[in-house]
Amino acid sequence: MLPRSKPCPCTSGKTYGSCCHPFHKGESDPQDAPTLVRARYAAFALGEIEFLWSTLHPQNADRDRGRDQVLVALRVASNAYRYMGLTLLDARGEAADPDGVARVLYVARIFQRGRDVSFVERAEFLRDGGGMRYVGGKSIDLAKVPGDVAALTLDSSEALLRAT
Ligand SMILES: [Zn+2]
Numbered sequence: 001m002l003p004r005s006k007p008c009p010c011t012s013g014k015t016y017g018s019c020c021h022p023f024h025k026g027e028s029d030p031q032d033a034p035t036l037v038r039a040r041y042a043a044f045a046l047g048e049i050e051f052l053w054s055t056l057h058p059q060n061a062d063r064d065r066g067r068d069q070v071l072v073a074l075r076v077a078s079n080a081y082r083y084m085g086l087t088l089l090d091a092r093g094e095a096a097d098p099d100g101v102a103r104v105l106y107v108a109r110i111f112q113r114g115r116d117v118s119f120v121e122r123a124e125f126l127r128d129g130g131g132m133r134y135v136g137g138k139s140i141d142l143a144k145v146p147g148d149v150a151a152l153t154l155d156s157s158e159a160l161l162r163a164t
Contacts, residue, residue, distance in 0.1 A: 002046055009045035010038035011085040024048045029131030030055070033102035034091045036125060036132045041108060045083035049074040057126050057133035081117070084109040089120075090154045094127060101126060101135070105154050107142060118142035120149065122161050138162075 002009070004017025012019050020042040022028045023035075030036035036055060043051045052074050056063055062070050090105040097103075102125040109118045123137030138161040142149065145160070152160075 008038075008042055009083055010042040011087075012038060016042070024051045026051075029129075031131055032093065033104045033123075033125040033132050034088055036134065037088065037104050037106055037123065038086060040134065041083065041086045044074075044078050044081070047075065047078040049078060055131075055133055057128055057135045059126070059135050060133075061136060080112060082111040084111060084118075087150075089150065089152050090157075092154055094125075094132075102132060103154055105152060105157055107149060109142075116143070120145055120152065120157065120161075122154065122157050 002016050002021075004015060004021055006016050008014050008016040008019035008021075010020055020039045023030055023039040024043055024046070030039050040052060040055060043049070049071050053067060053070055056070075062073075065073075086109070087107040088104060089107060092103045094100045094102040103122065104125070105120070105122050107118065107120050109116075111117065119139045119141055121137045121139040124135045125132045126135050127133070140161055145152065
């Protein structure tokens, strides 16, 4: 258990208690996609796998594998990596999309046994139940991104991620 006074692992700059903790404990539900991206990243860092399962949209491909199998895989991923920080690059809310899809482009900084396995993901979200849920995404190794990653947008990343 991470004390609530410690910095939140989503690297928002806030304390855990005033950032992602209420989401992990089910006291509130992320109401926009960037907030959910942060809460899911912090959940991976902290091993909050029930939260990760509960925020998968019914359309997410992992849902078909069944809860028990997915929880095991989430536990492995949570333990195998070190979560070094999250950078949100671009976001578009559900209101801007005819199908109500919200999109977020972000950099997840992650290390596996000292090796940098950071990636850029263009992720999609839909509202379901009480909040936003993760539908899926396309990702590319951060090392394979040409040029300045900070300049990437949802639009400019589309071709890059289609090629992966
Ligand atoms: Zn947070």
